[in-house]
Amino acid sequence: MVNTTYQVQGMTCGHCVSSVSAEVGAIAGVRDVQVDLSTGQVTVSSDQPLDVAVVRAAVDEAGYDLVDA
Numbered sequence: 001m002v003n004t005t006y007q008v009q010g011m012t013c014g015h016c017v018s019s020v021s022a023e024v025g026a027i028a029g030v031r032d033v034q035v036d037l038s039t040g041q042v043t044v045s046s047d048q049p050l051d052v053a054v055v056r057a058a059v060d061e062a063g064y065d066l067v068d069a
């Protein structure tokens with residue numbers, strides 16, 4: 001299991017959190033998504049390391065922006 005924390009910009013409420021959780025959670029191999037609304041940090045647990053481009057696309061699909069690390 002791999003845990004990776006990403007920074008996401010633009011989330012303002014519980015609905016944003018659930019949108020991001022749903023999109024990122026749908027990525028193949030993702031087991032869990034934890035979103036901290038106050039910091040914008042999204043911690044993803046996955047079977048293997050994820051391609052950041054795939055995570056970025058999922059966050060974008062939800063309507064938010066992945067901040068470059």
Ligand SMILES: [Cu+2]
Pocket residue numbers: 011012013014015016017
């Ligand atoms: Cu919201």
